[in-house]
Amino acid sequence: MSINVLNRLFLIGVLCGYSVFSQAKEITVIGHAGAPSFAIANTLPSYQRAINDGADFIETDIVPTKDGALISIHENELSLTTNVSSFSQFANRKTSKLVGAKYYTGWFSEDFTLSEIKMLKVHERGPNTRPENTAYDDLYNVPTLDEVINIAEQNYNRTGKITGIYIEMKTPAYFTAVGLPVESKVLNTLARYKYTRDIAPIYIEAFDPISLKLVRTKLNTTHSSLKRVKLLQLLNDLGPLYDAVNLASLPAYAVYADVVGPNKNAIFRDNSTKASNFVSIAHGVGLEVQPWSFAPENNNLPTAFRCSSVLSERCPSGLKKQLKMFFDAGIDGVFVDDPATAKEALAEY
Numbered sequence: 001m002s003i004n005v006l007n008r009l010f011l012i013g014v015l016c017g018y019s020v021f022s023q024a025k026e027i028t029v030i031g032h033a034g035a036p037s038f039a040i041a042n043t044l045p046s047y048q049r050a051i052n053d054g055a056d057f058i059e060t061d062i063v064p065t066k067d068g069a070l071i072s073i074h075e076n077e078l079s080l081t082t083n084v085s086s087f088s089q090f091a092n093r094k095t096s097k098l099v100g101a102k103y104y105t106g107w108f109s110e111d112f113t114l115s116e117i118k119m120l121k122v123h124e125r126g127p128n129t130r131p132e133n134t135a136y137d138d139l140y141n142v143p144t145l146d147e148v149i150n151i152a153e154q155n156y157n158r159t160g161k162i163t164g165i166y167i168e169m170k171t172p173a174y175f176t177a178v179g180l181p182v183e184s185k186v187l188n189t190l191a192r193y194k195y196t197r198d199i200a201p202i203y204i205e206a207f208d209p210i211s212l213k214l215v216r217t218k219l220n221t222t223h224s225s226l227k228r229v230k231l232l233q234l235l236n237d238l239g240p241l242y243d244a245v246n247l248a249s250l251p252a253y254a255v256y257a258d259v260v261g262p263n264k265n266a267i268f269r270d271n272s273t274k275a276s277n278f279v280s281i282a283h284g285v286g287l288e289v290q291p292w293s294f295a296p297e298n299n300n301l302p303t304a305f306r307c308s309s310v311l312s313e314r315c316p317s318g319l320k321k322q323l324k325m326f327f328d329a330g331i332d333g334v335f336v337d338d339p340a341t342a343k344e345a346l347a348e349y
Helices: 003-016 044-052 088-093 131-136 145-159 172-177 183-192 194-199 209-220 240-253 278-284 316-328 339-348
Strands: 028-032 057-064 070-072 095-099 102-106 164-169 202-206 229-235 259-262 333-336
Touching (some): 028 044, 057 145, 070 183, 145 183, 183 194, 183 209
Parallel strands (some): 028 057, 057 164
Antiparallel strands (some): 095 102
C-alpha cells in the first residue's frame, strides 16, 4: 500500500471519527480497582484476581492517612467501604467535610493513622449490584500503595509477567489544602522499588489538571529517574452540553498528559451506536484514549446489551458486545471491572 493511500485512509478515518488502524493495534486492559466483579474493589485479592485473569495493568485509588501513608481505597470517607462505624473508640471522629465539590458525613482517612486504618475491614461498596461480593465483607484490610506494588512485583518474580500499575490520586487539591499533598509521596514510593522504577510501566492519573502538571514538573526535575511513568488526565461526564468543552480542551491536556481517560459516554452518548469524534480528535493532538469504566453486570450495561431484567446478573456476552463497539471506535485501552472478559473480547475481535 502506498504512502499516499495510507495518508488518504488516515484522513478519512479522522473525518469519520474512526481509526482505520484500530483493529491492528494493541488495546490495553486495565483492571479497574483490580477485578471488582469478583472481589471487593481495591483489595489485594481483587488485584491478584486481575493479575491472574490477564490484566495488562492493575489500577489503584489512593488517599493519604494522618501520618502520610498512602492507602488504596476509593475515597477518603471510610464508612463507605469499611466497618469503621462499628468501632466505639472512633465514634468521636465522625464529622462532616466538603471534599472536592461534595459534602460527606463520616470518618475520613486524614484523621486516622495507618495503624488505625489497619484495624478496619473492608466491605462491598455496591451490594445490590454485586451481592456475591458481600461474602467477603469484613475479611480484608485496606492495603497500602506499597502492598499493591508488592503484589505485582511478587507475581513478576514468580512468573516473569510484567503487570503495570495505574495510580489514581483522589481529590489531590483537597489533600494539599489540609497539609497532606500526595504528588511527591506517590513519586517517592515509585522511586523506592526497582519494579516501578525500572521494570513496569506506570501511569499516574487524576481529574485535577493542576496536580498532574505538578507531577509532570517533578518528573522533569526532582524525579527524573522515573523514566517509565506516564500521565493520564481523567475526564468526568457532565452531560452532552459539556462534550464540546472537553473536545476543545484536548490540546491543552496534551501539553502535560500522555493519555486522556474520558467517561465512556463521551464516545457513545445516550446508548448511541454511533461514535463521537472524541477519539480521532484526541489522537490528532497526540493523546491516547482509555475510557472508564466497563463492567459485566446488567445494571452497568446499556439496555440493548443486557442478558435479562435482573440488574445484578452478570452478562459477559453483553460486556463483550459493548467493548467491541468501543474497539471499533479506535480506543487504546479500557478500565474494566472484569479483565478476563475484556481479554476474551479482544481475542475474539
